[in-house]
Amino acid sequence: MNLELAVFSPKTQDNYMRHVNSFHGHFDKPLKSLGYDEVRQFLHHAITEPNFTRCFIC
Known part of the structure; x- marks a missing residue:
């Protein structure tokens, strides 16, 4: 909802949520x-892991 209120496009909202889910999935703790x-x-993990693209970190 906050992303919608900030008037982010649906594609930007999807990208943000994908990154948050990746971050959350890296740890075994409540977000x-x-x-x-x-x-x-x-x-650090994203920078040193070959499966992450540079644009993921930017």
């Missing part, structure tokens, strides 16, 4: 408990 340290860990 609300993930914070700064987990974001850093995930970005």
Whole structure:
């Protein structure tokens, strides 16, 4: 709903949700408990993992 209120296009909303789901799937914790340290860990994983594209990180 927040993405719709921010007037993001449906494609942008899909991309954001795909990235959030990828982030959430990387950890075995409730999404609300993930914070700064987990974001850093995930970005490091995304940078060093050959399956992630560079545009995923940008």
